Amino acid sequence: MIIEEKSYCENSCANKCPCKEYCPLGSALKLIGGKWKIPILCALHQDGTTRYNELKRKINGITNTMLASSLKELENDGLVCRRQYDEMPVRVEYALTSACDDLIPILNQLAKWGSKVNSGEGSK
């Protein structure tokens, strides 16, 4: 084997891998999976605190259903925080939580890796 680093399975699934019962890697990917989580996180990271309808405008093609449900999931997972101001009309703002501080650089690396793999293909 080529990889010197300790197996990520040792870190995550102990010796239950391949993921027979519980896999932290799998559950991590669920947090940011689905069609809209990444665009939402991306928008919030770019622009900071953002209102609902502003998000909707920025994220091309998202529907109310998906934006609302994705935000709720992200909030429940602790990645996004929702703040409501009871003005008239109501104002609701969303922002990344500090749990995302470590996530962003990792996504960064993943994106770079993806670009590299996509470009250097067809080598079989």
Place this chain on the structure above:
Amino acid sequence: MIIEEKSYCENSCANKCPCKEYCPLGSALKLIGGKWKIPILCALHQDGTTRYNELKRKINGITNTMLASSLKELENDGLVCRRQYDEMPVRVEYALTSACDDLIPILNQLAKWGSKVNSGEGSK
């Protein structure tokens, strides 16, 4: 904003983010998305070169349909290489390609991040 690092959107989607057209991060996640990609990569990383039926035994609950199609996708994406020996009966072996060298540490980080986030929840 809390994050000092350069936005991953600058690295990946340029200024087309949030992912209006093409997003390297999104496409990277597609490569390892779906229910079985991670378990397969995980098994291959743990044990190195592995035969088809051996994989099937190790990955709890996977069906032929899913194993075959996932392996084919991974192969097309350049993450796994397939080697066929025309003995009788046929022997086919799968292994990770060098494209995974960089991926494993990243997944490692993601898994750690996921564990941390999952444990430190309910802080809203």
Place this chain on the structure above:
DNA sequence: CAGGATCCAGTTAGATACTG
């Protein structure tokens, strides 16, 4: 304004049986 409710379509995954 910021969503919720409802209904529908498409995609993804699984069961089962079969083949070179």
Place this chain on the structure above:
DNA sequence: CAGTATCTAACTGGATCCTG
């Protein structure tokens, strides 16, 4: 042994309309 083919089930995402 290493898959394919077919059919079905489940889940994900979307359109539209509605509301405090």
